[in-house]
Amino acid sequence: MSNATMWWVLSGVLVALELVTGTFYLLMLSLGAVAAALTAMAGYGLTSQLVVAAVVGGLGAVLLGQWRKRQAATPQEAQDQHLDLGATVMVEAWDAQGTTRVLHRGAAWSAELAPGQSAAPGAHRIQAIAGNRLVLEKI
Structure with missing residues (x-):
């Protein structure tokens, strides 16, 4: 199985888990896996794929957390x-x-x-x- 296929499967699993838990953080990590799959399809190595997955997924989770803090309701x-x-x-x-x-x-x-x-x-x-x-x- 190619690296791209593994990343697509991981992305699907993360989306399924997100649907069960109801949080959007797993969805951000799934976006990281999608970015890594696209990186693999572009021909980059495993190290580049891991870095892209970490950066995209991590940045998405951090931005989501900051957005949620700004959305906190006042009394x-x-x-x-x-x-x-x-x-x-x-x-x-x-x-x-x-x-x-x-x-x-x-x-x-x-x-x-x-x-x-x-x-x-x-x-x-x-x-x-x-x-x-x-x-x-x-x-």
Whole structure:
């Protein structure tokens, strides 16, 4: 099997793994493998292929990381994206771990107490969303 074929196979495997994991970093490494395959098809040696794969894949991953940092949401942008933030819910009772179940938008949600808050029943405001759990603060 030629070097170019090996690079194309590696690129396909990296794309498949990227589809399973959902990160774009493996896609950048796959682009490096594609660049190395094109280098192999151009007739360059294995050392040149490895350097091209490392430079293209590494540079792509670094640029993707920097782009993602710039895309980080500010608190106001998070508010705009999560319309549930600031909504009011009623808490009947808290359990010993500081969690409860509340009704919000017609569904039962798991909720936890925000840091520094006391566990008391009554009206609470949604301060944040941690995964699939609401973080509540007492009103």
